[in-house]
Amino acid sequence: MIVLLTRRIVGLILTLIAVSLLVFTVMALLPGDPAAITLGTSASPETLAALQHDMGLDQPLFIRYGRWLAGAVTGDLGKSYTYGVPVDGLIVERLAVTLPLAILAIILSMLIAVPLGVAAAARRGGFFDIVATLFSQMGIAVPGFWVGLLLILLFATSLGWMPAGGFPGWGNGVWPALKSLVLPAISLALPQAAVLTRVTRSAVLDTLHEDFARTATAKGLSRSGVLWGHVVPNALMPVLTILGLQFTFLVAGAVLIENVFTLPGLGRLAYQALNQRDVIVLQDVVLFFAGLVIVVNFLVDLSYLAIDPRLRAGGTR
Amino acid sequence: MTKILRPRLSDFARCLAYGTAMSAGLLMLGMAPAEAAKTTLNIGMSVEPTGLDPTIAAPVAIGQVTWQNIFEGLVAIDESGKIVPQLAKSWDISPDGLTYTFKLQTGVKFHDGEPFDATAAKFALDRARDGKSVNPQKRFFATIASIDTPDPETLVLHLSSPTGSLLYWLGWPSSVMVGPKSAADDKTTPVGTGPFKFSAWAKGDHVELVKNPDYWNKSVDVKLDKVTFRFISDPQAEAAALKAGDLDAFPEFAAPELMSSFDGNARLMTKIGNTELKVVAGMNNTRKPFDDKRVRQALMMALDRKTIIDGAWSGFGTAIGSHYTPNDPGYQDLTGTLPYNQAKAKALLAEAGYPNGFTFTIKTPQMAYAPRSAQVMQAMFADIGVTMNIEPTEFPAKWVQDVFTGRDYDMTIVAHAEPLDIDIYSREPYYFNYKNPVFNELMKKIQLTADPAAQNKLYGEAQAILAEDAPALFLFVMPKLGVWDKKLKGLWENEPIPSNVLTNVSWED
Numbered sequence: 001m002i003v004l005l006t007r008r009i010v011g012l013i014l015t016l017i018a019v020s021l022l023v024f025t026v027m028a029l030l031p032g033d034p035a036a037i038t039l040g041t042s043a044s045p046e047t048l049a050a051l052q053h054d055m056g057l058d059q060p061l062f063i064r065y066g067r068w069l070a071g072a073v074t075g076d077l078g079k080s081y082t083y084g085v086p087v088d089g090l091i092v093e094r095l096a097v098t099l100p101l102a103i104l105a106i107i108l109s110m111l112i113a114v115p116l117g118v119a120a121a122a123r124r125g126g127f128f129d130i131v132a133t134l135f136s137q138m139g140i141a142v143p144g145f146w147v148g149l150l151l152i153l154l155f156a157t158s159l160g161w162m163p164a165g166g167f168p169g170w171g172n173g174v175w176p177a178l179k180s181l182v183l184p185a186i187s188l189a190l191p192q193a194a195v196l197t198r199v200t201r202s203a204v205l206d207t208l209h210e211d212f213a214r215t216a217t218a219k220g221l222s223r224s225g226v227l228w229g230h231v232v233p234n235a236l237m238p239v240l241t242i243l244g245l246q247f248t249f250l251v252a253g254a255v256l257i258e259n260v261f262t263l264p265g266l267g268r269l270a271y272q273a274l275n276q277r278d279v280i281v282l283q284d285v286v287l288f289f290a291g292l293v294i295v296v297n298f299l300v301d302l303s304y305l306a307i308d309p310r311l312r313a314g315g316t317r
Numbered sequence: 318m319t320k321i322l323r324p325r326l327s328d329f330a331r332c333l334a335y336g337t338a339m340s341a342g343l344l345m346l347g348m349a350p351a352e353a354a355k356t357t358l359n360i361g362m363s364v365e366p367t368g369l370d371p372t373i374a375a376p377v378a379i380g381q382v383t384w385q386n387i388f389e390g391l392v393a394i395d396e397s398g399k400i401v402p403q404l405a406k407s408w409d410i411s412p413d414g415l416t417y418t419f420k421l422q423t424g425v426k427f428h429d430g431e432p433f434d435a436t437a438a439k440f441a442l443d444r445a446r447d448g449k450s451v452n453p454q455k456r457f458f459a460t461i462a463s464i465d466t467p468d469p470e471t472l473v474l475h476l477s478s479p480t481g482s483l484l485y486w487l488g489w490p491s492s493v494m495v496g497p498k499s500a501a502d503d504k505t506t507p508v509g510t511g512p513f514k515f516s517a518w519a520k521g522d523h524v525e526l527v528k529n530p531d532y533w534n535k536s537v538d539v540k541l542d543k544v545t546f547r548f549i550s551d552p553q554a555e556a557a558a559l560k561a562g563d564l565d566a567f568p569e570f571a572a573p574e575l576m577s578s579f580d581g582n583a584r585l586m587t588k589i590g591n592t593e594l595k596v597v598a599g600m601n602n603t604r605k606p607f608d609d610k611r612v613r614q615a616l617m618m619a620l621d622r623k624t625i626i627d628g629a630w631s632g633f634g635t636a637i638g639s640h641y642t643p644n645d646p647g648y649q650d651l652t653g654t655l656p657y658n659q660a661k662a663k664a665l666l667a668e669a670g671y672p673n674g675f676t677f678t679i680k681t682p683q684m685a686y687a688p689r690s691a692q693v694m695q696a697m698f699a700d701i702g703v704t705m706n707i708e709p710t711e712f713p714a715k716w717v718q719d720v721f722t723g724r725d726y727d728m729t730i731v732a733h734a735e736p737l738d739i740d741i742y743s744r745e746p747y748y749f750n751y752k753n754p755v756f757n758e759l760m761k762k763i764q765l766t767a768d769p770a771a772q773n774k775l776y777g778e779a780q781a782i783l784a785e786d787a788p789a790l791f792l793f794v795m796p797k798l799g800v801w802d803k804k805l806k807g808l809w810e811n812e813p814i815p816s817n818v819l820t821n822v823s824w825e826d
Contacts, residue, residue, distance in 0.1 A: 032714025040375025
């Protein structure tokens with residue numbers, strides 16, 4: 001177990017370093033100079049040189065990377081070229097949008113997928129099975145950003161019930177902030193829910209045929225007792241696996257959805273940083289995303305142990 | 318087997334019903350009742366500023382949030398483009414044009430309580446003209462040799478040579494007065510003397526300003542208590558936010574093709590005004606064949622400006638024949654100097670030695686107007702046998718590197734946002750690589766006089782030189798596509814300088 005963990009963590013750190021080198025190299029190869037972008041089209045060469053010096057852009061690339069890395073290791077993520085403020089503050093600010101959005105989307109997709117998937121499996125070919133099949137077909141086929149646009153048209157432009165985008169901030173009350181996350185969370189959750197519905201359905205079907213399900217029925221437990229008490233907990237394993245994998249897609253989806261709803265989240269921060277060649281910000285955000293995905297997958301692995309006693313007993317994993 | 322494990326349909330239906338009722342209730346909670354006399358304003362912009370100090374960075378978005386709202390200058394520019402007194406209540410220019418003596422307003426304080434006086438004014442100007450300054454318009458201050466402050470109410474500028482545009486330049490966003498104590502942090506927490514104070518900036522979403530209760534200028538009645546600038550870059554999302562009521566105004570709406578979607582809207586109205594944005598297709602004047610005036614003239618005569626405006630910008634915009642807009646002093650309509658005439662264009666090409674045309678590449682930024690204009694131009698050039706390839710060039714990063722600083726291009730197309738910037742054709746280096754001693758001399762003469770009539774005459778001559786010489790293809794002036802609530806009064810309809818001046822904005826009861 002300890003060996004496993006150490007190997008995991010070393011691999012994780014190496015992955016992050018590789019990712020940061022990649023981002024830095026790509027940004028260095030891309031044309032564009034953040035100082036020239038800041039000064040626009042009326043700058044004299046002298047002014048440009050002065051600003052490049054202020055930003056530390058006149059130093060060789062490896063020194064800039066080394067500085068950034070040294071800073072990142074000590075927890076100093078550096079300053080944004082464009083906004084001129086520390087990046088860690090920016091990330092925290094944006095996380096206050098992206099994290100609730102992602103959590104809302106995950107909860108929503110579970111709330112849709114688990115009951116629907118279980119109901120579909122409980123009676124194959126029945127009403128809910130047909131609904132579930134249709135829903136998952138549609139959900140997989142229809143991209144989230146398009147759903148987002150439709151939701152804006154219906155609930156914001158036509159009905160005026162919901163904001164069409166933007167984010168008032170948590171400082172102005174929890175409700176207005178949550179309200180502006182509802183439509184984006186739905187757009188993000190639907191494609192996820194579609195996949196999860198399928199997975200839940202087949203997992204429950206598989207589990208139903210296991211011996212313990214039959215035993216539980218034979219013991220005289222009620223139908224729903226067997227289903228919710230024995231079958232569903234066991235069927236959740238593959239669902240969790242998929243959820244962990246889907247987290248990566250959720251992050252990628254958030255970038256698109258945040259741009260559709262002009263939400264000031266991490267995804268849009270990355271997008272803006274790329275346009276402005278704000279390499280420090282982009283580095284930090286990409287690393288943060290990469291770290292998040294790796295950590296989440298790690299937690300999913302751990303949750304197996306929590307759920308499945310067979311693995312805890314010194315299993316082979 | 319499966320029969321035993323069937324949940325009841327009724328259970329499910331009940332759950333669904335509860336859920337639906339709950340969400341409907343939540344939605345209703347979210348609908349705020351209409352306010353009485355409103356004192357708040359939500360205003361939309363396409364571009365978010367990268368900082369909030371207009372004296373250290375170029376993006377016009379900075380001035381569009383802060384100029385005249387947070388920051389003020391010694392002088393200001395009004396809606397008609399005229400220079401008006403502001404923190405300087407009067408001034409006196411010596412006959413030789415070398416000494417400017419400003420009398421300053423008294424009792425003015427910055428938002429942090431620091432007094433504004435001659436010392437502060439000298440600090441602000443010194444900071445802008447200092448050797449290490451990164452002021453985007455540093456050249457404005459190049460002729461200021463020294464600054465005296467004989468007393469707190471008097472500021473004296475000594476110039477090295479007469480500078481006729483100095484007063485006008487002092488009205489710009491890049492010339493605003495900043496406080497000695499607060500200037501260093503203006504990029505993130507701007508402190509000025511204006512009618513509104515900075516309150517919050519949620520980066521990526523909005524900037525919030527609140528009324529300044531201690532505003533010095535009692536002659537204006539500021540009606541708004543709170544203003545929120547929201548940044549939305551996608552035109553569809555802009556339109557949605559306006560229609561959903563999230564925004565009260567979008568003074569510079571980004572998509573002309575969506576303007577008609579507001580027709581007949583009960584709450585919103587549209588206002589078409591003028592901006593200073595000149596859409597020009599600059600050519601590399603030292604590169605063959607663009608070094609031949611006849612070729613440049615032929616390309617200009619191959620273009621029907623009206624078709625470009627229709628095709629690229631839904632018919633909104635004003636055709637121009639030189640690097641000058643109808644807002645500018647001494648404007649002349651020179652679209653007739655090289656009018657649309659394909660036969661003549663072909664003849665000129667043949668004369669220059671290109672009877673069968675030639676092939677070149679245009680580097681177009683991604684902003685909507687550029688590729689659209691380029692596509693129309695491509696078709697018209699084809700009519701005279703010239704092949705133009707379109708190369709999308711990411712703006713700002715790649716465009717600035719390739720075209721602006723690298724000057725490695727044949728032709729490009731970009732909207733020049735700076736008001737009254739005809740002098741760019743005399744700047745060295747500048748991306749057109751245009752060199753015309755006669756024109757440069759005119760630009761010098763304009764600065765030698767401060768008499769508006771004399772200046773306008775010289776500006777007229779300068780416009781004529783460019784119209785005939787065609788260092789760039791002069792296409793059209795961007796319209797100011799304003800969309801705002803019918804009850805909103807006092808927003809500028811034209812834009813002689815990029816801005817959103819809110820001093821006189823109010824809601825009708």
